Amino acid sequence: MNKFAFFAFNSNMMCFQHILLNALDLADKGKEAKIIIEGEAVTLVQKLEESNNKHYFKAKERGLIDCICKACSASLGVLEYNQSTNIPLKGDMSGHPSMEAFTKQGYQIITL
Template sequence: MTKVVYFAFNGDQMCFVHVLLNVLEMSEKGYDVKIVMEGEAVKLIEPLETSKNPLYIKAKEKGLIDCICKACSAKLGVLEFNETVGIPVDGSMSGHPSMAKYLEEGFKIITL
């Protein structure tokens, strides 16, 4: 089985919608696929939650959003909100999610 993790850094919602579209398609085709929210992308959680974006909600309900960066959430002032949405907040690598962890688990990494 192909394993892919998207590290989403871009804070543009339109760009992130494309991540969601690809992850949902890959999941439906049997890929083991995940999203890690990093950088400016951590600021997208609140608007996606409040607008109830259907692609985001579907990916969240399927458990495809693996974690949100703790350090970036804190730096960008969204940590408190991000800790309330039911997606793990990860700071295992100097405050950020570890790419090495995913490589060690056999994932290919795509950054956007």
């Protein structure tokens, strides 16, 4: 296994921090890692963008943050802000990012 897609659903900052750490660690070790921000986790984007969270900005700069859920962003009132982050919003499955799209590309799905 060399490709991992982390689907972050939880709005707990500590949980998201561990996703960042693991994605960065895998990438540092030559694996492919993607972070998909889904569910209530979409509400963390503004906090992370306005923070000094070095792991978030490192993951963003390295292109590890694949996308933010368009439907959840709209539903939770953060669509406009999330659109301003230069992270793609995806919604190929009824407004949400599709896990199947990642498995089709050989990614192992990890959800938190």
